[in-house]
Amino acid sequence: MALLSMLSMIPFALNAATAETLAADAAQVVDAVAEASVVAEPTGFGIVLDKIEYFILIPWVYLSIAFMIFGIIYRLVSIYRAPKTPFSLKIYSSKKESPLSAWNDTFMLPQVRRNKPFFWISLMIFHISGVLLILGHLDILPTISILSEDSKHMIGAGLVGVGFTLPLFHFLFRRFKTPIREITVPADFLLIVLVLFLALFGDMISWGNSWTANGFITTKQKFAEYFQALATFNFENPRYYIWSPHYHFLVIHVALANLFFMLVPFSKIVHAFFAMPINKLRRK
Amino acid sequence: MDLQQQYELEKLFKTKLHQAMRFYLETCTHCGLCVDSCHVYNSMPELRYTAVGRSEVVRKIFIKYFKMQGKIAPWLGETMEMDEFVLDKFYEAAFSCTGCRRCMVHCPFGIDTQQIMSIAKLLLVGADKEPKILSMLSDMSINKGEQVEESRAQYAEAIKNIEPEVEAIWPTPPGKKTIPLEVEHADVLYVALSGKHSIISAAAIFNAADINWTLSSFEAVNFGAFLGDPQRTKKIGNRIIAEATRLKVKTVAIVECGTAFRIMKQQFGKLPFEVVTFVELIAKYHQEGKIKLNKVMTEKVTYHDPCQIARNAGVYEAPRYILNQLSDDFVDMIPNREENWCCGGGGGLVAAGDFEFRMKSSKVKADQMKKTGATVVATACENCHSQLHDVCGYYNTNQHVEFISHLAAQGLAK
Structure with missing residues (x-):
C-alpha cells in the first residue's frame, strides 16, 4: 500500500513535505519487504541456495583469505629461496638517484608518466582507488572508525568505487587494440573481467547506498554486523541479520571477492607484492 | 625432440x-x-x-x-x-x-x-x-688463455711492430717502453682488442700522460657473453682477472668495448682492482692536467651512448667532456643517455652476421643520427662503431664514425 501511495505521488510536484513523506514511506517499504522475506524460511531450491550463500558469505571468506595469505607467503619464500642473483642488474639514471628512487618507480610510475601520460592517469586513479577501497572496507568494521559509525556511506560515498571501475574499462578496452591484443593471454582477460564485475557489484552496494533512504542493498551499519561477525568468527547465517531484497547482490560481490583473493598469489595481481623488490633490482 | x-x-x-x-x-x-x-x-x-x-x-x-x-x-x-x-x-x-x-x-x-x-x-x-661463429670465437678466446705462455714471444713481436705507429702520434718518454708488457705493479692494465687500432691511440695517450701502464695479453671482448654461455663467459673473463691479479695492477682499463666493460665491472663480483672504461681515463687525465687536448675537430660531432657503457654502466659524461675539449661544435642526439637508441649491433649481432636484419632494424638509429646534422658520430664501443659504420653506409647518412680514443689521440697537445 505504501508503495502504491508512493507511485501515485510521482506526477505531482514534490515539495519538501512530500519528499520527506516519500523517504519515510520508502524506508518502511524496504524494512517491511526485508522482514517479510526473513520470516519466510527457505523451502525447496531455496534451502540449497541458502546453504550455498552461507558458504560464500562465511566459510569461503575465511578459506580464500587464508589461501591468499599462505599463497603470497609461498610465492615470496619460493623466490627468496632461489639462489641470489650473482651480479648487479642496475640501470643507470643520468639524473641524481636517491635511496627512495625504487619507491618512486614503484608508486609514482615515472616511466609511464613520461611515455604514456593518459595511461598513467588511469593507472594512478585505479591504484589510489584500490587503496581507498581497502580502507573503506576496513572502515566498515565497528572497531575501525575512519568515518563516523553512523555514516551511511563508505569512504568516498561511491566515488572511490567508480574511480576503481572506470580505469578497468580502459584496461579492458586497450586489450582489444593492436599490439596489446597480441600480447594478451586468456588469463589477462579473465582477470580483468573478474575484477570488473567485482567492482560493478561493489559500486551497486556503495554508490547505490546514496540513491535511496535505506541504501540500495542494505545499510552500512548492517554490513558492520556482518564484518563484525566475520572478525569474531561468528558462524551464524548472515541471512538472519543482514537480509534485504538485494541480499543476493551482496552474495555475488562476496563470491567474486573470494575468487579474487584466491587468485591474488597465482595471477598477475601478485605484482602488488613483487613491484617493490623488482624495482629495487633496477636501482641497486 | x-x-x-x-x-x-x-x-x-x-x-x-x-x-x-x-x-x-x-x-x-x-x-x-x-x-x-x-x-x-x-x-x-x-x-x-x-x-x-x-x-x-x-x-x-x-x-x-x-x-x-x-x-x-x-x-x-x-x-x-x-x-x-x-x-x-x-x-x-x-x-x-x-x-x-x-x-x-x-x-x-x-x-x-x-x-x-x-x-x-x-x-x-x-x-x-x-650461432656457431659465436661459440667458435668464444672457444678461441678460451684456448688463447690456456696457451698464453706458448704464444707470448710471438705476441711481443707483433706488438713491437706497431710501436712506430704509436711514436708517430706521441714520442715515448725517455727510459720508457712504447708499449709495455708484463709490468708488475703497473697503475693501469689496459685490455685492448685484437686489432691494432685499439692499441695505438691508447698507447699514445698513456705515454702522453706518462702513466705506468702495461698492455694485457688478452683481448677484452667476451664472446661467451654474446653467446649466452655463463661458463664460457667466466672462463674468458677469468683470464684477464688472473693476469691483473698476478701483475698486482691497481686499475684495469677496458678498451672501448661496451660488453667487455660491463661484464668485467658488474658480473665478476668484488675484484682486487678498479675497473674503468678507457674513455673515463682520458677524461680523468685531462682533468688532472696530465694531457692537453687541442680543438682539432672542424666538423660538427655527435655522440652515440653505447648501451653497455652508458645505460648499463653509468658512463655518460666522460665522453661528452672529451668531445667538448676537442670541438666547439658538439651536439647531443635526441634522445640520449639512458634513453638513447641502441646501434642495433649489440648482443653478438655484429659477429653473428645477418647484415640485412641489422640494417633494417636500425632505421630509427639512422634517422636519429641524421637529425643531429653532425658529420662525425663519435662512440666508445667497438660493436657500436662497426654497426654505425654500416648503418651510415646503408642509409647514406653522409657521416663517419670515430672512436673517442682515436679523436683524443689526434687532439693530443704538448
Missing part, C-alpha cells in the same frame, strides 16, 4: 632461475609499455620484435614446466611445449635482441629482457643450435 632432450633443457632452464629471474618471469602484467622501447620494433613493427614478445616465448615455457598453472590450465597462459619450433622461436627472440635494456627503463617494474633472453641463449647452446 625426445623426452630426454626436453628433460635436459628443462634442467638447463632451472640453472638460470635465480631470484631476479624469478621476479622477471613472474611479474609481467602484459601492459605493453615496453613495446615502443625497442629500436627493432620501431624500425620493423612486428610483435616478435618487442621486449614482451620476446620474453613471452621464454615465459610460456617457464609457466609450462615450472608453474602449477602450466600443469592444470596451460591455456590460460597459452603455454608451449619445448620442441624444435620453440627453439626456433628462442633463436628469433634472442638474436633479434641486442640486450640494450632500453625496455627496462620503460617497464614499470624494470623487467630485464636481456636476462630473460639469456635463458633462450643458454637453451640454444644446450640444444646445439647457437
Whole structure:
C-alpha cells in the first residue's frame, strides 16, 4: 500500500513535505519487504541456495583469505629461496638517484608518466582507488572508525568505487587494440573481467547506498554486523541479520571477492607484492 | 625432440632461475609499455620484435614446466611445449635482441629482457643450435688463455711492430717502453682488442700522460657473453682477472668495448682492482692536467651512448667532456643517455652476421643520427662503431664514425 501511495505521488510536484513523506514511506517499504522475506524460511531450491550463500558469505571468506595469505607467503619464500642473483642488474639514471628512487618507480610510475601520460592517469586513479577501497572496507568494521559509525556511506560515498571501475574499462578496452591484443593471454582477460564485475557489484552496494533512504542493498551499519561477525568468527547465517531484497547482490560481490583473493598469489595481481623488490633490482 | 632432450633443457632452464629471474618471469602484467622501447620494433613493427614478445616465448615455457598453472590450465597462459619450433622461436627472440635494456627503463617494474633472453641463449647452446661463429670465437678466446705462455714471444713481436705507429702520434718518454708488457705493479692494465687500432691511440695517450701502464695479453671482448654461455663467459673473463691479479695492477682499463666493460665491472663480483672504461681515463687525465687536448675537430660531432657503457654502466659524461675539449661544435642526439637508441649491433649481432636484419632494424638509429646534422658520430664501443659504420653506409647518412680514443689521440697537445 505504501508503495502504491508512493507511485501515485510521482506526477505531482514534490515539495519538501512530500519528499520527506516519500523517504519515510520508502524506508518502511524496504524494512517491511526485508522482514517479510526473513520470516519466510527457505523451502525447496531455496534451502540449497541458502546453504550455498552461507558458504560464500562465511566459510569461503575465511578459506580464500587464508589461501591468499599462505599463497603470497609461498610465492615470496619460493623466490627468496632461489639462489641470489650473482651480479648487479642496475640501470643507470643520468639524473641524481636517491635511496627512495625504487619507491618512486614503484608508486609514482615515472616511466609511464613520461611515455604514456593518459595511461598513467588511469593507472594512478585505479591504484589510489584500490587503496581507498581497502580502507573503506576496513572502515566498515565497528572497531575501525575512519568515518563516523553512523555514516551511511563508505569512504568516498561511491566515488572511490567508480574511480576503481572506470580505469578497468580502459584496461579492458586497450586489450582489444593492436599490439596489446597480441600480447594478451586468456588469463589477462579473465582477470580483468573478474575484477570488473567485482567492482560493478561493489559500486551497486556503495554508490547505490546514496540513491535511496535505506541504501540500495542494505545499510552500512548492517554490513558492520556482518564484518563484525566475520572478525569474531561468528558462524551464524548472515541471512538472519543482514537480509534485504538485494541480499543476493551482496552474495555475488562476496563470491567474486573470494575468487579474487584466491587468485591474488597465482595471477598477475601478485605484482602488488613483487613491484617493490623488482624495482629495487633496477636501482641497486 | 625426445623426452630426454626436453628433460635436459628443462634442467638447463632451472640453472638460470635465480631470484631476479624469478621476479622477471613472474611479474609481467602484459601492459605493453615496453613495446615502443625497442629500436627493432620501431624500425620493423612486428610483435616478435618487442621486449614482451620476446620474453613471452621464454615465459610460456617457464609457466609450462615450472608453474602449477602450466600443469592444470596451460591455456590460460597459452603455454608451449619445448620442441624444435620453440627453439626456433628462442633463436628469433634472442638474436633479434641486442640486450640494450632500453625496455627496462620503460617497464614499470624494470623487467630485464636481456636476462630473460639469456635463458633462450643458454637453451640454444644446450640444444646445439647457437650461432656457431659465436661459440667458435668464444672457444678461441678460451684456448688463447690456456696457451698464453706458448704464444707470448710471438705476441711481443707483433706488438713491437706497431710501436712506430704509436711514436708517430706521441714520442715515448725517455727510459720508457712504447708499449709495455708484463709490468708488475703497473697503475693501469689496459685490455685492448685484437686489432691494432685499439692499441695505438691508447698507447699514445698513456705515454702522453706518462702513466705506468702495461698492455694485457688478452683481448677484452667476451664472446661467451654474446653467446649466452655463463661458463664460457667466466672462463674468458677469468683470464684477464688472473693476469691483473698476478701483475698486482691497481686499475684495469677496458678498451672501448661496451660488453667487455660491463661484464668485467658488474658480473665478476668484488675484484682486487678498479675497473674503468678507457674513455673515463682520458677524461680523468685531462682533468688532472696530465694531457692537453687541442680543438682539432672542424666538423660538427655527435655522440652515440653505447648501451653497455652508458645505460648499463653509468658512463655518460666522460665522453661528452672529451668531445667538448676537442670541438666547439658538439651536439647531443635526441634522445640520449639512458634513453638513447641502441646501434642495433649489440648482443653478438655484429659477429653473428645477418647484415640485412641489422640494417633494417636500425632505421630509427639512422634517422636519429641524421637529425643531429653532425658529420662525425663519435662512440666508445667497438660493436657500436662497426654497426654505425654500416648503418651510415646503408642509409647514406653522409657521416663517419670515430672512436673517442682515436679523436683524443689526434687532439693530443704538448
